[in-house]
Amino acid sequence: MASTNAASTSSNALSSSSSLVTLPPSLAFLISNFHSVVNIKLDASNYLLWRVQVKNVLITNGLYGYLDGSVVIPPAQIQDTNGNTVPNPDFLSWTLLD
Known part of the structure; x- marks a missing residue:
């Protein structure tokens, strides 16, 4: 997982479009x-135990679908009511969370 600064940078980059998308x-x-939730640091000998902890944290927080593909990628652009192609706010949110 990225640090809060990296998350803020991603959020700022995405919020420059017409819709404001922020990190929940x-x-x-x-x-x-x-680091407090997953207290096992990954090394060459503990992948399976580390994986179980990370997977459980992602499932608990509703994020595992981004890894297993069950959260479908929305289209990057959609048509507005005037027929113009505009950025899809759902895609921007998906990108940030992914």
Whole structure:
């Protein structure tokens, strides 16, 4: 997982479009405290145990679908009511969370 600064940078980059997309507070909290939640540091001998901890944290926080592909990628652009192609806010949110 990235640090809070990296998450802020991603959020700022995405918010420069017409829709403001921000990192949900619960995800920002998880990112900044991930080391406390997953207390096993990955090394050559403990992958399976580390994987179980990370998977459980992602499932608990509703994020595992981004890894297993069950959260479908929305289209990057959509048509507005005037028929213009505009950035899809759902895609921007998906990109940030992914």
